[in-house]
Amino acid sequence: MNRLILSIETSSKICSVGLLSNGKNLGFIEELDGRKHAELLPEFVEKLLKKNKVQVKSIDAIAVSIGPGSFTGLRVGLSFAKGVAYAIKCPIIPVPTILSIAYSLRKKKPTSGIIRSHGEKVFFQDFRWDFEKPIIKSRPIFGELNEFKKRNCEIVACSTDTPETHWGWLQLSKDNGGIQGITYPLIADTNKTISDAYDVLMGEYDYDDDGSLIASNTMIAYRGLFLIDKKGIIQHQLVNNLPLGRNVDEALRMLDALIFHEENGEVCPANWEPGKEGMKESHDGVADYLSRH
Numbered sequence: 001m002n003r004l005i006l007s008i009e010t011s012s013k014i015c016s017v018g019l020l021s022n023g024k025n026l027g028f029i030e031e032l033d034g035r036k037h038a039e040l041l042p043e044f045v046e047k048l049l050k051k052n053k054v055q056v057k058s059i060d061a062i063a064v065s066i067g068p069g070s071f072t073g074l075r076v077g078l079s080f081a082k083g084v085a086y087a088i089k090c091p092i093i094p095v096p097t098i099l100s101i102a103y104s105l106r107k108k109k110p111t112s113g114i115i116r117s118h119g120e121k122v123f124f125q126d127f128r129w130d131f132e133k134p135i136i137k138s139r140p141i142f143g144e145l146n147e148f149k150k151r152n153c154e155i156v157a158c159s160t161d162t163p164e165t166h167w168g169w170l171q172l173s174k175d176n177g178g179i180q181g182i183t184y185p186l187i188a189d190t191n192k193t194i195s196d197a198y199d200v201l202m203g204e205y206d207y208d209d210d211g212s213l214i215a216s217n218t219m220i221a222y223r224g225l226f227l228i229d230k231k232g233i234i235q236h237q238l239v240n241n242l243p244l245g246r247n248v249d250e251a252l253r254m255l256d257a258l259i260f261h262e263e264n265g266e267v268c269p270a271n272w273e274p275g276k277e278g279m280k281e282s283h284d285g286v287a288d289y290l291s292r293h
Contacts, residue, residue, distance in 0.1 A: 003060045006045065006084075010037045010077030011069025011097040017044040019052055026052050035243075037076040038220070045084075056088055063093040065100065066172065072242040075220060082165060094168060145184070151255055158187040158194055160221050192219055200224040200239055227254055229262070269293075 007018035007028075015037045018028035029044040049056060064081040067074050085092050148155055159166070166186050172178020187194065195201040203219040225246050227236035236254045240246060257268040266278030269289065279289035 004054060004058055005093070006059050006062045007095075008041065008045075008062065008064040008077045008081055009097075009100070010041065010073040011065040011067055012073065013070070015040045015044065015073075017041065017048055019048050019054065037073050038080075041076060041080050045080075056084065059084075059088060059090055061091050061093055063095050065097045066094040066169075066178070067097055069097050071245070075242075078161070078165065079220060082162065094172070096172075147252055148255070151252075151259060153255055155184040156187065157182075157184060158189050160189050160192055160195055160219065162190050163188045189221075192221075195219075195221040198224055198226065198237075202242075225251060227251070227258060229258060 003022055005020040007016075007020060009016040009018075009030075014030055014032050016028060016030035019026040027048060029048055031040055031044075033040065062081045062085050064077050065074065066078070081092055084090075145155065161169075166188055169179045170182065170186075171180065173180045189195050192201055200222040201219060202222055220242070222242065223240040223244065223246055225236075225238040226234050229235050235258050238246065253273060256274045257272055260266070260268055260272075260274070260278060264278060265281070267281050267285075268278050272278065277289075279285050
């Protein structure tokens with residue numbers, strides 16, 4: 001039986017799409033442009049399927065990279081794969097990025113894969129192809145959670161992915177690009193209402209008479225961070241474009257500033273840090289503070 005697998009790789013600056021038939025490569029299209037994955041991906045898929053005279057509904061499964069790699073690129077690839085898979089009711093095959101790189105060199109034992117992360121950080125993984133457990137080394141990403149708990153602050157995460165996708169990510173260890181070990185709530189905003197309400201939804205969309213969101217292209221949420229006080233009021237918000245990550249230390253500083261204000265009733269001036277003094281919320285208070293700094 002002929003089985004077709006559409007392959008999607010967007011974990012790096014290269015956007016790549018391939019088509020396999022029973023393990024045989026029918027062709028691929030790729031381009032180096034890290035800022036246009038969302039535009040290139042549907043175009044590449046259409047061209048590749050047309051070249052091979054294959055209809056979308058004939059695809060039996062979609063293989064997509066799940067990281068580690070570019071967070072934005074991975075979201076684009078996974079969102080596209082989910083949309084197509086949902087439409088044609090086919091399974092998604094998650095493929096760890098480093099494993100896919102090392103697989104091509106599997107005859108050379110052992111094999112190591114390295115992907116550059118942010119700054120001087122890298123993701124590194126050793127593979128032995130004699131069925132031994134891989135030796136994995138990578139950067140931990142959940143170490144700061146206790147710092148929020150110490151401050152009596154609850155963390156709630158929200159993404160536009162489905163509950164099934166969240167479950168899949170939770171089954172993968174951090175070393176494999178997953179989020180295994182997360183203990184805080186993870187909301188699946190599949191209908192995009194939360195993203196829209198917080199004004200972080202990117203894309204062209206409208207609402208029908210029933211209030212359901214109608215999208216004309218890929219919907220992706222910007223990177224948002226919101227600090228909400230005990231009364232449910234947003235005291236601080238940060239919304240970044242997709243290439244820009246958030247800073248946990250800065251989030252903790254803003255949380256400390258809010259706690260300081262609630263406990264002391266004073267304003268936290270620019271560059272305020274825990275241990276520094278605040279200033280009175282009045283003209284005289286500002287003048288007094290500035291005269292001493």
